[in-house]
Amino acid sequence: MTELAIETHGLTKRFRAQTAVDGIDLAVPRGSVFGFLGPNGSGKTTTIRMLLGLVGATAGQARVLGGDMPRALHDVLPRVGALVEGPAFAPFLSGAANLRRFDAADRHAPPATRADRVAGALDRVGLAHAARKKAGAYSLGMKQRLGLANALLMPRDLLVLDEPTNGLDPQGTREVRSLIRSFAADGTTVFVSSHLLAEVEQLCTHVGVMSAGRLVAQGTLEEFRRSGESRVEVVTPDPGPARATLERLGLATDATGPAHDSDAAASDALVTARFTADDGIDAGAPTADAIVVALVADGVRVRGFAVRRTSLEQRFVELTGEGFDVVA
Numbered sequence: 147m148t149e150l151a152i153e154t155h156g157l158t159k160r161f162r163a164q165t166a167v168d169g170i171d172l173a174v175p176r177g178s179v180f181g182f183l184g185p186n187g188s189g190k191t192t193t194i195r196m197l198l199g200l201v202g203a204t205a206g207q208a209r210v211l212g213g214d215m216p217r218a219l220h221d222v223l224p225r226v227g228a229l230v231e232g233p234a235f236a237p238f239l240s241g242a243a244n245l246r247r248f249d250a251a252d253r254h255a256p257p258a259t260r261a262d263r264v265a266g267a268l269d270r271v272g273l274a275h276a277a278r279k280k281a282g283a284y285s286l287g288m289k290q291r292l293g294l295a296n297a298l299l300m301p302r303d304l305l306v307l308d309e310p311t312n313g314l315d316p317q318g319t320r321e322v323r324s325l326i327r328s329f330a331a332d333g334t335t336v337f338v339s340s341h342l343l344a345e346v347e348q349l350c351t352h353v354g355v356m357s358a359g360r361l362v363a364q365g366t367l368e369e370f371r372r373s374g375e376s377r378v379e380v381v382t383p384d385p386g387p388a389r390a391t392l393e394r395l396g397l398a399t400d401a402t403g404p405a406h407d408s409d410a411a412a413s414d415a416l417v418t419a420r421f422t423a424d425d426g427i428d429a430g431a432p433t434a435d436a437i438v439v440a441l442v443a444d445g446v447r448v449r450g451f452a453v454r455r456t457s458l459e460q461r462f463v464e465l466t467g468e469g470f471d472v473v474a
């Protein structure tokens with residue numbers, strides 16, 4: 147069995163002159179909660195539609211749960227729960243009746259256990275109390291939860307959720323996020339698209355970043371945090387020797403500026419340098435400790451020392467060239 151729940155190579159979708167998805171290589175590990183992040187219009191929904199066989203790819207390959215799509219569609223789809231652009235619920239039927247209809251349309255779902263499945267799914271998403279209420283009278287959050295219940299009628303190995311918290315109020319958002327966490331805790335792989343950085347940060351183990359149809363980065367959230375550039379800051383009255391030491395260690399220094407620190411003496415300067423490894427992971431790069439030792443050994447009077455990391459937000463802006471909506 148492959149380790150990847152979703153794997154694409156050169157996956158591409160063109161609409162006439164426009165390339166909506168431009169040769170992406172996705173690798174979504176099994177058991178991960180993979181945040182598919184990107185600004186509006188960056189190609190997330192189109193990618194999801196290709197993965198689910200809702201639209202054909204112009205070029206490239208996609209494997210979902212080990213099956214080549216769309217050839218293996220009928221084997222794969224029963225194991226995938228999806229929430230894409232809100233399912234069309236009949237407004238005059240109750241939540242439970244809507245789910246019974248969807249369940250009845252699934253030829254893999256045994257009719258004898260339908261009532262249990264529907265009750266179980268409603269319970270799972272916290273809608274048991276509203277099972278008999280008409281879906282048209284549901285709030286947006288309840289409709290979204292009904293959509294999730296629909297995705298959960300059968301046991302799933304993979305959930306694909308397109309912007310599941312879009313349009314929800316803060317309470318609904320919290321509920322849907324906590325549901326997603328509970329799916330992941332059961333071992334289901336979750337592939338969730340979002341344009342909210344904070345959401346991905348709170349929910350996901352892995353992240354892929356889309357920008358204008360391209361996958362500009364992917365990896366674990368932790369790798370992501372580390373991939374941003376950091377800076378070392380040295381407050382010292384000896385900026386010249388400090389720069390010389392940093393450069394000898396292979397760090398690229400910036401122009402020396404005045405020290406802003408309120409404790410800094412008038413004679414202190416701030417020397418900064420680009421720094422890529424504050425944990426020694428980058429082989430050959432000096433650690434923060436080694437930098438301090440070298441400065442002191444060279445006779446530099448170190449009055450302040452800090453490593454400042456690029457925030458995730460700055461990192462995404464660097465990658466996509468766009469500001470993210472950072473509202474949680």
Ligand SMILES: Nc1ncnc2c1ncn2[C@@H]1O[C@H](COP(=O)(O)OP(=O)(O)OP(=O)(O)O)[C@@H](O)[C@H]1O
Pocket residue numbers: 161164165166184185186187188189190191192193341
């Ligand atoms: N059926 C279509 N015909 C023509 N262009 C399309 C079609 N579907 C999507 N596009 C275009 O492809 C690009 C990517 O759209 P897509 O919906 O995949 O982005 P997205 O990242 O999901 O954005 P959003 O967060 O707004 O949903 C957009 O420029 C969109 O206008």
